[in-house]
Amino acid sequence: MRIRILHTEGFRIAAIFVAIFAVSAAALAITTLAVVDQELRSQIVQFANADIGSIKDGYRTQGEREALEIVGQRMASPGASDFFLLQKNGSERLAGNLPPMPAWTGTIEFPHPDAAGRSVLGVGTFLAPGLYAFAGSDLHATQMARRRILRTLFWIFAGALGLALLGGVIVSRSFLNRTDEIVTTCRAIMAGNLASRISVRGTEDELDRLSETINAMLDRIAALMSNLKQITNDIAHDLRTPVTHLRHRLERARDQSSKIEDYDLALETAIAASDDILALFSALLRIAQIEGGARRANFAPLDLSSLLTRLGDVFGPVAEDARHHLCLPPSDPIIIQGDRELLTQSFSNLIENAILHTPAGTIVTVSLAHRDREAVVTISDDGPGVPPDEIPKLFQRFYRLEASRTRPGYGLGLALVAAVAELHSARAVIATVSGGFSISLHFPVHQE
Amino acid sequence: MKILLIEDDPETAGHICHALRAHGHEVEESQDGSDGLASARRGQHAALIVDRMLPGLDGLSLVRQLRTEGCQTPVLFLTTMSGIDDRVAGLNAGGDDYLAKPFALAELVARINAITRRGEAGPPVLLRVGDLEMDLIGRIVHRDGKPIELQPQEFRLLEYMLRNAGRVITRSMLLENVWDLHFDPRTNIVETHMSRLRAKMDRGFAQELIHTIRGNGYILRAD
Numbered sequence: 001m002r003i004r005i006l007h008t009e010g011f012r013i014a015a016i017f018v019a020i021f022a023v024s025a026a027a028l029a030i031t032t033l034a035v036v037d038q039e040l041r042s043q044i045v046q047f048a049n050a051d052i053g054s055i056k057d058g059y060r061t062q063g064e065r066e067a068l069e070i071v072g073q074r075m076a077s078p079g080a081s082d083f084f085l086l087q088k089n090g091s092e093r094l095a096g097n098l099p100p101m102p103a104w105t106g107t108i109e110f111p112h113p114d115a116a117g118r119s120v121l122g123v124g125t126f127l128a129p130g131l132y133a134f135a136g137s138d139l140h141a142t143q144m145a146r147r148r149i150l151r152t153l154f155w156i157f158a159g160a161l162g163l164a165l166l167g168g169v170i171v172s173r174s175f176l177n178r179t180d181e182i183v184t185t186c187r188a189i190m191a192g193n194l195a196s197r198i199s200v201r202g203t204e205d206e207l208d209r210l211s212e213t214i215n216a217m218l219d220r221i222a223a224l225m226s227n228l229k230q231i232t233n234d235i236a237h238d239l240r241t242p243v244t245h246l247r248h249r250l251e252r253a254r255d256q257s258s259k260i261e262d263y264d265l266a267l268e269t270a271i272a273a274s275d276d277i278l279a280l281f282s283a284l285l286r287i288a289q290i291e292g293g294a295r296r297a298n299f300a301p302l303d304l305s306s307l308l309t310r311l312g313d314v315f316g317p318v319a320e321d322a323r324h325h326l327c328l329p330p331s332d333p334i335i336i337q338g339d340r341e342l343l344t345q346s347f348s349n350l351i352e353n354a355i356l357h358t359p360a361g362t363i364v365t366v367s368l369a370h371r372d373r374e375a376v377v378t379i380s381d382d383g384p385g386v387p388p389d390e391i392p393k394l395f396q397r398f399y400r401l402e403a404s405r406t407r408p409g410y411g412l413g414l415a416l417v418a419a420v421a422e423l424h425s426a427r428a429v430i431a432t433v434s435g436g437f438s439i440s441l442h443f444p445v446h447q448e
Numbered sequence: 449m450k451i452l453l454i455e456d457d458p459e460t461a462g463h464i465c466h467a468l469r470a471h472g473h474e475v476e477e478s479q480d481g482s483d484g485l486a487s488a489r490r491g492q493h494a495a496l497i498v499d500r501m502l503p504g505l506d507g508l509s510l511v512r513q514l515r516t517e518g519c520q521t522p523v524l525f526l527t528t529m530s531g532i533d534d535r536v537a538g539l540n541a542g543g544d545d546y547l548a549k550p551f552a553l554a555e556l557v558a559r560i561n562a563i564t565r566r567g568e569a570g571p572p573v574l575l576r577v578g579d580l581e582m583d584l585i586g587r588i589v590h591r592d593g594k595p596i597e598l599q600p601q602e603f604r605l606l607e608y609m610l611r612n613a614g615r616v617i618t619r620s621m622l623l624e625n626v627w628d629l630h631f632d633p634r635t636n637i638v639e640t641h642m643s644r645l646r647a648k649m650d651r652g653f654a655q656e657l658i659h660t661i662r663g664n665g666y667i668l669r670a671d
Contacts, residue, residue, distance in 0.1 A: 275552075282548075313601050314627050314629070314641075315637070317640045318640045321636070341630050344629065345631045352634050356634060
């Protein structure tokens with residue numbers, strides 16, 4: 001746990017902030033020290049200048065004795081420099097608490113005569129030729145001040161660093177706990193427990209959003225998997241039936257046929273049955289292909305009105321033979337972008353459904369209208385309709401109404417229509433109004 | 449007729465050869481693309497049957513190459529891909545017809561017969577079989593001198609049959625070429641339209657011109 005915390009994003013961010021803080025604190029400390037140092041030194045020099053000024057004044061007005069007097073006074077007074085020297089002819093000390101020294105003039109700094117490692121800062125000048133005066137102070141106080149400031153800064157810095165690290169650990173720890181939970185959940189799902197979901201705290205922070213997104217993704221995957229499972233089951237079940245029938249027929253032919261004609265007939269039906277099975281496969285593949293990708297390579301402008309008129313000519317006689325009536329009210333041309341072949345097949349499926357699944361005498365109407373920037377193709381009939389609870393299932397693969405199970409077909413027609421509609425960004429709307437069934441496909445019309 | 453078959457699956461090739469030979473065609477076989485291209489360039493073939501998926505050179509490229517070289521031999525594509533765009537791609541590459549596997553051998557033979565006689569002469573103005581005549585300019589049909597009234601759909605159906613007179617025409621050939629439907633419908637579109645056409649041009653005459661070939665399709669002939 002300890003080591004892992006060091007590798008968390010939270011800790012890394014905390015560490016970066018600590019580093020930035022350390023650099024700025026150091027810069028602050030260096031600047032502060034420089035300023036303080038400068039200030040204290042200039043204060044010493046000011047005192048020294050004031051003292052030297054007094055000594056100079058005394059000497060100018062009343063001579064050497066007065067200068068000696070003033071040095072004596074100044075040495076005893078607290079608000080003045082620490083060290084004084086009044087020397088004559090380079091080596092003779094007249095007054096002061098410093099040993100004789102070289103007669104440097106101006107602001108000077110030299111080692112403390114008694115204490116090693118300390119130094120004295122002050123101002124030296126000649127009162128008269130051969131008469132040298134110096135006033136200055138020990139820099140020790142300045143160094144002490146600098147040390148105090150440094151120590152304070154160090155403690156502040158150490159405290160802040162400690163707090164930052166602690167904060168980093170706490171943040172990382174909570175981050176780590178929550179990511180651990182996500183990891184555990186994902187592992188559980190990988191191990192097969194598809195129902196697990198990551199708990200959401202409701203704080204709406206970034207981890208909550210991540211968790212919600214992962215949960216939504218899991219829901220989608222679960223839905224897809226259940227769909228896939230359903231399809232696999234359906235295929236297995238719906239293919240087994242025709243294959244079983246085929247097998248029964250072949251078995252019966254082998255056991256019961258005595259004449260060549262019997263065998264011929266058995267072979268013919270067997271070939272027809274295998275063709276049906278292959279057709280079923282092709283239909284499934286075709287739907288999968290349309291659903292699988294936006295195969296819009298064959299999209300071209302086409303007039304829905306003329307396409308429907310052509311289908312009306314093709315299916316009119318078919319409907320008539322089935323004692324239905326196919327009615328196609330005339331409509332103005334509406335151009336959409338689409339795949340002619342797929343749309344032809346979809347509309348044909350819908351018209352064939354209306355003819356095949358309704359009783360004789362039913363009127364099937366195919367109409368086209370332009371409503372709200374949409375081209376609406378409606379195929380409706382006045383037949384018995386579809387029970388309302390069955391409607392949502394109509395677009396599923398292999399779904400067949402109870403009443404039509406005995407008729408030929410596999411329940412893939414509407415699944416193909418749904419896939420083709422999706423490809424064309426069209427909405428499919430089913431309605432059962434006043435006894436009858438109606439399905440509308442709403443195609444977007446982009447420009448006039 | 450000599451037909452070049454370019455197909456890499458030996459079992460399919462065997463079936464096709466057998467069926468074509470049984471119908472009196474001579475068949476030359478090739479098992480990969482580049483080899484097939486060389487054979488196609490060499491020989492005078494009445495038609496080519498080309499599989500889309502071939503080792504060496506794929507079928508589409510092969511036919512495209514032949515077409516750029518000016519070869520006009522009719523081509524029938526075979527494919528296992530039942531894709532939506534495959535048929536269009538095949539026809540764009542210069543193919544004349546397209547058949548998805550699995551197919552009935554009778555279907556293949558019928559389609560080969562249809563494409564090999566295509567374009568033998570210039571577009572005729574008058575189509576005639578026995579005492580049946582179709583004037584393509586005036587769009588009038590006569591049988592035994594009597595005019596026959598046909599709906600546009602029936603006219604197109606009869607025109608296609610007349611153009612392919614004497615040859616077997618399958619249901620799917622009719623669906624594709626007369627009604628432009630490229631799927632297997634669940635209703636009796638072909639039978640319905642065919643029976644209406646027959647009622648108008650065969651009923652009441654001594655001899656029937658349209659014959660049903662059971663399990664295969666139809667044939668228009670006057671014998």
